[in-house]
Amino acid sequence: MPTAGFLYPGYSAEDDYPEFQKLLGPDVTLRLVHTLMREDAHRVDALLDVGGPDVLADGVRELTALGVDSVVWACTSGSFVFGWEGAREQVAGVREAAGGIPASSTSFAFVNALRHLGLTKVAIAATYPEDVAARFVGFLGFAGIEVVRWAGRGIVTAAEVGTLGSDDVLEFVAAGNHPDAEAVLVPDTALHSSGILDTLEDRLGTTVLTANQVSVWEGLRLAGATGPREGLGTLFRSGAAMAVAAEG
Structure with missing residues (x-):
């Protein structure tokens, strides 16, 4: 069964993911771990810390121990704040920490x-x-x-x-x-x-x-679950494709 993993910073709307799981059905699995948020602030310096390599590596170790086929850093501001190349390096670090498992972030999603x-x-x-x-x-x-x-x-x-x-x-x-x-x-x-x-x-x-919609879509896409699904907007109704990746 395709299993998508998500690194989620702190606690705010993490309960969206169990709801997505219910709407998606039993043929896929979503797993989520919380990453460290030293300061909850939509401020550039705080966001750079939220998406730092040490924080993400700790989360990846916990997530991969659960058994996942993909990893998504489920934070938009904590990825795009690094700029395009910095966000690519961030994803590459997640992928490496996950032992080569396909990885992405919400910004690239x-x-x-x-x-x-x-x-x-x-x-x-x-x-x-x-x-x-x-x-x-x-x-x-x-x-x-x-x-x-x-x-x-x-x-x-x-x-x-x-x-x-x-x-x-x-x-x-x-x-x-x-x-x-x-x-x-x-x-x-x-x-x-x-x-x-x-x-x-x-x-x-x-x-x-x-943000949570594209993160889940991206995680399932990378895990190989690309079929169309109803009830989750145009994006999910359109299915997915493995060849659209921007972060590679």
Whole structure:
């Protein structure tokens, strides 16, 4: 059975993953371990520490002991904050620590999902302060993705993001849409989204990609589970492909 593993920083929306497991069904397995978060802050220096090689290596050792076919660093800001090349080095370090198991991160999962769907123009509804959100814009630009609109909500901690309810998320993401965007990206794994993916897309009338959604999709893709699935938005309905990887 394909088993995808996730390194998740701290505690905020980790309960999204058991919910994804329920929605996916019994033919795949998701495993998650928590990595050290010395300071919960959407601030560049804190994020560089959250995604540091020592922190991730400790998590990888715990995760691989559970038996997984892929590893995803399930943190958007703790990956794109390193820049494109730094994020590639980060993934390479995770892969090496995991003994060569396929690895990725949420930031690359967004890029891979967009390439899989053939989308190049996006809007971003970010929970982060604007200086952090701007780094995600730059990361996507390096991949050739045009950001037609972006905004940061200015929330400093992942813990606060994790308290946002479904109605708040729906309003926030809808406000971030733009008529020229082919998709709206919601880049924070601290945000709950597992139960509202189809509702989000119905509300906006367009593709919506959330951080935990693309992380799970990426983990399953790398584990070899590439078939289409219902109830989890356009991305999962479209299946997956092994040949879209951006981090290699």
